[in-house]
């Protein structure tokens with residue numbers, strides 16, 4: 017607890033341009049927690065280097081992700097917004113927790129299996145131990161809740177196991193967090209392969225709608241989305257493409273699947289796809305406008321980064337010192 021408030025933590029990797037999956041599954045929901053919780057929202061740049069990044073692009077996207085947090089409604093006065101590599105305690109606790117995580121546990125992580133097959137030429141140890149750094153990110157702040165898309169649920173469950181293991185050996189040290197998965201946008205699928213998650217690092221730009229895509233691009237991508245040979249807009253088994261488009265439409269309009277089916281009764285897929293593109297573009301337009309203003313003020317963004325890093329470091333160091341003491345590490349002698 018901080019000032020009688022429970023704690024919320026989440027993060028996004030600046031590993032590509034952010035997608036409507038990141039938006040609907042995570043960022044859009046972050047501000048729902050700002051009143052009831054003390055929130056820490058991190059740009060997890062250290063996670064991003066588990067896959068090779070072009071340095072200039074990683075730098076640019078780190079600023080952009082912070083700006084997008086604010087453009088999506090996160091007030092930096094109410095939330096601690098910061099960059100992971102600015103708070104060294106993340107990496108320090110990450111190393112310690114590596115020694116409390118089993119090889120077998122990490123081998124079962126589906127994201128590792130997926131990413132190691134996609135990046136077979138670079139299956140580095142960081143890709144394998146990524147969930148441990150994520151556990152450190154969460155546990156450093158004594159986090160109660162982690163808002164996230166469903167793809168990260170397995171990692172939050174591992175984080176809980178690590179926390180419980182440490183607590184059992186050294187007595188209550190970490191709060192054991194709960195994943196908070198928003199039901200509506202929990203897993204947005206690729207437009208090109210609707211059985212696969214929409215990912216910012218997808219090599220096919222038509223599979224992904226980026227938060228910053230312009231209206232024409234958004235509509236064009238939805239119009240090209242893979243569907244099926246049926247013609248009727250209905251949510252059903254085996255209609256992965258249409259189910260995904262209906263989910264996206266529902267997220268942006270708040271309509272239920274039955275309402276959507278009624279709205280498009282007797283209309284073809286073409287009309288429906290255009291409508292999905294329009295509601296998506298209209299919802300993103302204010303975010304994009306605010307983002308452009310924020311990004312233009314680099315000094316303002318850097319001031320937020322510094323403020324966020326100072327705030328986060330204060331709480332992170334408290335937990336890290338407690339952990340180090342329990343482990344038997346000798347503190348730096350004074351004087």
Ligand code: AQP
Nearest residue numbers: 029031037038041042164165202203204214215216217
């Ligand atoms: N398709 C998705 N649907 C719903 N939620 C999603 N999230 C990601 N994709 C979807 C949620 O976004 C948050 C930030 O994700 P991340 O950047 O930490 O990493 P990720 O889950 O690996 O996201 P990507 O877009 O697939 O990135 P790359 O391509 O770099 O691996 C998380 O809460 C995640 O659940």
